[in-house]
Amino acid sequence: MTGPTRTKGAATRPLIITLIVVIVIAVLGFAYASPYIALNNLKRAADARDTQTVNQYVDFPALRDSLKEQIIGMLNHRLDADSNSKMATIGAMIGATIIGPLVDAYATPDGVAALLNGMPPRGDPGEQPTAPPAATADAPASPPAGDAPHNAPPPERQITSxxxxxxxxxxxxxxxxxxxxxxxxxxxxxxxxxxxxxxNLNE
Structure with missing residues (x-):
């Protein structure tokens, strides 16, 4: 009786090893693909203004800190390029008043939709994020060719990830x-x- 039992165990061992290898490869493949899946899910949710799903894919405190740092850097770069000290002082005062509202405007589902559609903040006073209209179940997320809205991103933009x-x-x-x-x-x-x-606004 021991002979057939050993033979059966030896025959099933390669199958178990193969199954384990397949599972490991599947887990590693999903782990590798997970940021692409997150990006796709977040963009769909942001375009649809699905706040609950957006909140699952955005670390808003960290994003706010990053936006603040990047916008300050953008404004400082503009001031450094301005040779008129009086205008630079006025610009610094204006910059201090727009940073908070601008960060607040972009740390939202509308702001995330703008960022993921190629429309970052420009650092202008009173600026609000510009994004495509919210997608609905009855309307396509993207308009047909030739019907793009006036504020759509330039078609020649390139996106890499x-x-x-x-x-x-x-x-x-x-x-x-x-x-x-x-x-x-x-x-x-x-x-x-x-x-x-x-x-990162300084790529």
């Missing part, structure tokens, strides 16, 4: 020579969870 490390994933937007490039940064939380946590 990829890992910048084990725990960081970036979506970079390029609009062509002379136009500002920027990146939306996702950071890993756990093995499969990714959240939009930062913006």
């Amino acid at each position: 990829g890992y910048r490390g084990l725990n960081e994933f970036a979506v970079t937007y390029r609009r062509g020579e002379g136009d500002a490039h920027y990146s939306a940064i996702f950071r890993r939380e756990g093995l499969f969870t990714w959240k939009l946590a930062a913006l």
